[in-house]
Amino acid sequence: MLKLLLEGLLRPQTATPPAPDAEALDELGQRLQTATRTRFGRSLAIRSIDAGSCNGCELEIHALGNSLYDLERFGLRFVASPRHADVLLITGPVTANMREAVRRTVEATPEPRWVIAAGDCARDGGVFRGSYALTGAAEAVVPVDLHLPGCPPAPRALLAGLLALLESNREKKAL
Amino acid sequence: MTADPPPSLIDYLGRNRRTEGHAPWPRLTLSPDTKAAFIQRLAAAPWTLLGEWADRDLVHAAFHDPGCGAAAVLSVATVDGRYDSLAPVRPGAIRLERMIAELSGPVAVGLPDPRPWLDHGVWPVSRPLGDAAPHLPGVLPAPYRFLPAEGESLHQIPVGPVHAGIIEPGHFRFTCFGETVVRLEDRLGYTHKGVEALMAGAGPERAAKLAGRISGDSTVACALAFSRAVEAATATEIPERAIWLRALMAELERIANHIGDIGAICNDVAFSLMHAWCGVLREHVARAAAACFGHRLMMDRVVPGGVAGDLDAEGITRVQSLVAGFRARFEQLAALYDETPSLQARMLGAGRIAPELVQAWGAGGFVGRAAGRAFDARRSPGYPPYDRLEFTVPVLSEGDVNARVTIRLLEIRQSLRLIGQILRELPPGPIRVPLEKCPNAREGMALVEGFRGDILAWLRLESGGTVGRCHLRDPSWFQWPLLTVAIEGAPVADFPLCNKSFNCSYSGHDL
Numbered sequence: 228m229l230k231l232l233l234e235g236l237l238r239p240q241t242a243t244p245p246a247p248d249a250e251a252l253d254e255l256g257q258r259l260q261t262a263t264r265t266r267f268g269r270s271l272a273i274r275s276i277d278a279g280s281c282n283g284c285e286l287e288i289h290a291l292g293n294s295l296y297d298l299e300r301f302g303l304r305f306v307a308s309p310r311h312a313d314v315l316l317i318t319g320p321v322t323a324n325m326r327e328a329v330r331r332t333v334e335a336t337p338e339p340r341w342v343i344a345a346g347d348c349a350r351d352g353g354v355f356r357g358s359y360a361l362t363g364a365a366e367a368v369v370p371v372d373l374h375l376p377g378c379p380p381a382p383r384a385l386l387a388g389l390l391a392l393l394e395s396n397r398e399k400k401a402l
Numbered sequence: 403m404t405a406d407p408p409p410s411l412i413d414y415l416g417r418n419r420r421t422e423g424h425a426p427w428p429r430l431t432l433s434p435d436t437k438a439a440f441i442q443r444l445a446a447a448p449w450t451l452l453g454e455w456a457d458r459d460l461v462h463a464a465f466h467d468p469g470c471g472a473a474a475v476l477s478v479a480t481v482d483g484r485y486d487s488l489a490p491v492r493p494g495a496i497r498l499e500r501m502i503a504e505l506s507g508p509v510a511v512g513l514p515d516p517r518p519w520l521d522h523g524v525w526p527v528s529r530p531l532g533d534a535a536p537h538l539p540g541v542l543p544a545p546y547r548f549l550p551a552e553g554e555s556l557h558q559i560p561v562g563p564v565h566a567g568i569i570e571p572g573h574f575r576f577t578c579f580g581e582t583v584v585r586l587e588d589r590l591g592y593t594h595k596g597v598e599a600l601m602a603g604a605g606p607e608r609a610a611k612l613a614g615r616i617s618g619d620s621t622v623a624c625a626l627a628f629s630r631a632v633e634a635a636t637a638t639e640i641p642e643r644a645i646w647l648r649a650l651m652a653e654l655e656r657i658a659n660h661i662g663d664i665g666a667i668c669n670d671v672a673f674s675l676m677h678a679w680c681g682v683l684r685e686h687v688a689r690a691a692a693a694c695f696g697h698r699l700m701m702d703r704v705v706p707g708g709v710a711g712d713l714d715a716e717g718i719t720r721v722q723s724l725v726a727g728f729r730a731r732f733e734q735l736a737a738l739y740d741e742t743p744s745l746q747a748r749m750l751g752a753g754r755i756a757p758e759l760v761q762a763w764g765a766g767g768f769v770g771r772a773a774g775r776a777f778d779a780r781r782s783p784g785y786p787p788y789d790r791l792e793f794t795v796p797v798l799s800e801g802d803v804n805a806r807v808t809i810r811l812l813e814i815r816q817s818l819r820l821i822g823q824i825l826r827e828l829p830p831g832p833i834r835v836p837l838e839k840c841p842n843a844r845e846g847m848a849l850v851e852g853f854r855g856d857i858l859a860w861l862r863l864e865s866g867g868t869v870g871r872c873h874l875r876d877p878s879w880f881q882w883p884l885l886t887v888a889i890e891g892a893p894v895a896d897f898p899l900c901n902k903s904f905n906c907s908y909s910g911h912d913l
Contacts, residue, residue, distance in 0.1 A: 228738055231675060240682050267629075273566045273634050279593040283618025283699055283907045288568050289687065295437035318738035324592045325571055328563045339583045357532050360596035379618065381698055 240294040270302040272392060274312035274336065278329050278365065280319030283379040284346045287301040288316070290382045303389055314392070317365045318379075320348040320355045326362050333369045341392065344387065345375045353378060409665040411449050411467040411474055416442065421477070424845040425634040425781075429475040429861070437478045437486055450777070452849065452860040453875035454488065454498040456506035456531070461485045463495075464858060471782040473849060477859070480508045487512040488840035494763045494880045501614060505598070507532030517547060520591035520912060530599045531871075535606050551577035551585040559894065563592045570908035574897075581893045582724070586886045593912040599894065601872040606632050606706040606837060609869045613859070616874050617910030622648075622655040623852030624874060624910070625704040627859035630785065631872075632706040634655040635846025635863050636838045645786050650721070650824045651691075651700045651709075651815040652852075657728070658687040658818075659853040663905050667807055671748040672897045679735055683728055690724040693717070706778040708834030718825055725825075728820050736811050749804040753888035753900035757801060763864040765880045767855025768809040773801030779851040791823050803903040841865060852877065854907065876910030 269302035276286055283299065288305075291298040298304065306312055309332050321329060347353035351364050365371050375388040405635075418430040432440060454475065458482050476874055478485055480784035487496040489508035493755045499510040500519035507529045527534045553583025556577055563571035573589040595615060601609045613628035614621040633640060634637035635767055688698040690832035694717040695703050703710045713721075739745060759765075761898025766777055778795040780788040798805040840863065848859040855877025862870040885904045 228675065228742070231679060231734060231738065232776070234679060235675075243553050256714070275592070276564055277568075279571070279912075280594055281572050281618035281621075282907065283615070283621065283701065285568050285570065286619060286662075286699065290685055293685050295682060295685050305568060309564075319593065322592065322594055322596060324594055325563065326522075326524070328571065332564050354615055355595045355597070355600060356674040358596035358600050359525055359527050359534075360594050360599075366467045378701065378741050379699070381692075402738075 235294070241300070243295050248296050250291075253361055255384050271314055271389075272306045272312050273305060273314045273389075274306055274309045274332070275316045275318070276318040276329060276332055278317050278325045278349070278368075279322035279361075280346065280348060280379075284348075285319035287379045287382050287385060288318070288345070291385055296382050296386060297301075298386070298389075299359070300364050300385070301390060302393065312336050312340065314341045314343060314389075315369075316343045316345055317369075317371075318345050318350050320352040320358075321362045321365050323360055323362055326368055326393065329365075329368050340373045342390070343373045343375060343388070345369045345380055346375075347378045350374050351378065407461065410470045411447075411465055412470075412472055414443065415474065416474065418476075419844065421789070423635075423842060424475070424838075424847075425637065427475065427541055428475040429477060430461075431479075431843065432476045433488065434478060434481060437476070440476065440853055441486060441488060441491055444488070451492040451494050452487065452495075452764070452856070453860070453873065453879075454495050454502065454874035455860065455875075456480075456502045456508050457862060458875075459508075460860065461508050462501065462860070463488060464860065466783070466849070468777065468782065471784065471845070472527065473783055478791055480810060483507060483592040484509050484511050486510070487514075489513050489515075492762075492764070493883070495822060497879060497883070498875075505529065505531045507706075511758040513799075513811060517562075520594045522546075522591055528536065530596060531602070540771050546589060548575050548587050548589070549585065553579070553584070556584060572908050576897075577586055577893060578894060581895070583889050583894055583897070586889050586897075589881055589910060590882065591912050592639055593909045595909075595913065597913045598872060601869050604869050605860065605867065606869065609861075609872060610704075610706055611702055613872075614876060616913065617854075617878075617907040618699060619659055619703070619907065620655070620852040620857065620910065621699050621701045622651045622704055622855060624859075624876075625702070625849050627850040627852075627857040627874065628861070628872070629704055629706045629849045631859040631861050632837065632847035632863070633846070634848060635844040635861060636840050636867075638707060638835065638838045640835055641832045643712075643831045644833045646824055646828050646883040647709045647713060647833065648704055649787050650713070650828075651703055652850075653820045653875065654687055654691055654699060654721075656815050657817045657821075658684050660689075660814050661687075661732070663902065664735075664739070664810055665802070666905075667749075667899065667902045668745060670902050672747060673742065673745055676735060676745075677733065677739065683731060683735075685870075686724060689900045690720055694720050705834065705839050706833075709786055710834075712826070712833050718828070725821055727817055732814060732818075739807070739811065744891065746804070748899065749807060749903075750802060751801040753806075754904055755801040755884050757799060758888060759884055760801065763880045763884060764859070765855070766877050766882055767851075767853070767881070768806050768813065769884065770796065770855065771797050771879045772805035772809045773797045775857070779849045779856040783849060785848070785850070787824070789841075790827075791820055793817075793820050799881070803899055806903045827883055837867070840867065843870065853903070854878065854910075855881065874910075874913070876907055878906035878911040881906045882911060 614625035668676035
């Protein structure tokens with residue numbers, strides 16, 4: 228065990244961070260014009276809500292926490308309660324059976340808050356678009372500030388989108 | 403005096419009417435009387451229920467005969483929208499028959515639990531695969547009646563559907579005496595996306611994409627089950643190279659999920675060193691998959707007729723180096739798991755499932771194999787190329803968390819061995835062929851071993867080649883009910899550990 232512990236300390240596995248996603252940054256900039264804006268701290272608490280995904284998005288969100296991406300070094304962390312969250316990260320096509328639970332989770336998150344729809348399903352239903360069992364998209368249930376495309380979005384893409392959120396926030400504070 | 407050996411499933415039912423154009427195993431149509439006699443016979447027969455679903459006015463049930471390895475579908479026409487329930491002799495049918503009633507319409511007579519299951523009363527239609535009657539406006543969904551638990555000083559803990567982590571949604575209702583769980587009941591259906599209705603009328607390519615998103619962690623296995631069923635229905639022979647590349651992707655998916663889950667289970671008992679290293683290994687597999695196949699989870703790589711992309715010499719070297727690095731690190735982690743008393747203290751004896759229950763429910767995968775059920779679809783009924791590969795199917799009898807983890811550790815070793823053989827013997831040639839044209843409607847099925855267990859795919863193709871009806875049965879259908887038994891009498895704090903040791907799919911189950 229000691230060997231594994233030491234190796235982890237002496238030879239970090241961590242990857243270099245990606246540049247903030249320009250496209251996501253643009254979208255965010257537009258959204259922020261109209262959204263209620265208050266300052267967040269540098270550290271951002273994220274609450275993930277699976278609104279009926281196939282669990283592919285969850286695998287990639289989980290990967291953000293592994294030693295190669297190490298999300299927390301950017302001041303981003305996942306929290307267990309919506310009461311502690313600045314950002315809600317919604318995945319999945321928001322099934323009719325999850326609509327009420329998503330709505331209540333959003334309500335339980337204190338303002339100011341941001342809502343990110345991660346993955347193609349959360350944008351417009353993705354491959355499941357048109358089904359009787361869906362509300363259609365995250366936007367149909369809550370106002371969404373940022374969409375991150377992909378099926379599922381790879382960890383780098385998720386990270387780039389989240390960093391864009393932080394970057395724009397920092398710029399905003401400098402003004 | 404010795405008793406006669408039990409007849410095989412086909413010997414017993416072979417004289418019933420066979421449907422033309424159902425492959426590779428027969429589909430037999432039973433009269434209601436024959437079905438009643440069959441249900442009586444099932445009580446003493448070892449035939450495993452593989453799945454049950456409805457298509458128009460027929461209710462189909464698939465069985466596997468562990469004696470001869472063959473499978474068969476038994477069909478019975480509904481009479482006034484009713485049919486005899488299999489649930490009294492095959493408890494795995496309970497939830498499947500609840501689903502049949504609310505998605506398709508036919509009602510099972512003798513079903514001990516007729517409560518709704520996937521339909522929470524908020525869809526715009528009832529029976530979406532049947533008459534699709536519109537929901538009456540203004541009718542509020544009735545509250546779900548949870549099973550009772552009575553006694554002094556009992557309290558309830560409701561959990562979910564939104565969980566305190568990055569997890570799929572579902573509801574758990576714990577009834578506890580102090581810290582001890584008296585009864586756990588799960589309430590699922592939150593991720594129901596109406597996949598089967600979307601498949602109806604879709605072409606095989608589009609339906610394969612949907613199949614690959616039944617459960618994202620098993621995307622290769624689900625797409626493989628679907629594609630094999632299409633190929634069986636259309637009698638399409640796919641190229642050898644495609645068969646081997648599919649197996650390569652399936653084994654990569656297996657090791658990625660196994661290693662990721664082993665880390666997560668150890669994390670649930672606060673042993674984060676394992677979690678950190680297992681996460682690194684899982685990421686290495688995902689990156690190799692992205693480099694070699696163009697997608698980290700290998701989504702949409704298995705397609706009807708073959709595979710979507712070839713593996714070049716560089717890709718083979720990439721997978722070889724992945725396996726070498728993975729194996730070395732994995733052996734260190736496996737030793738660490740065995741040698742750490744704090745892990746053993748929590749895992750040994752926790753979440754035990756009796757072998758009889760695993761048999762009765764026909765639970766597959768590591769849940770079944772950790773409790774004495776030596777079933778692996780790669781072996782029986784079996785499918786290529788596994789008939790030409792050397793591997794063993796590890797089986798334990800303890801049925802606890804430790805046994806489930808140990809089975810998965812042993813299976814990783816076997817999968818690494820399989821990947822080595824596949825890379826050495828990968829045949830050259832094309833990787834995809836067009837599906838054979840079929841002038842008439844055809845039916846096909848397949849049974850594929852995903853990391854979680856056996857996935858059943860059954861479909862009926864219309865004469866134009868589009869999907870008329872497709873049903874995919876995730877292994878979780880027969881594993882979720884056992885989780886509620888595993889936690890009985892245990893402290894509430896053991897639930898995350900037990901739950902993770904099962905790691906059932908919500909999405910695969912909810913469809």
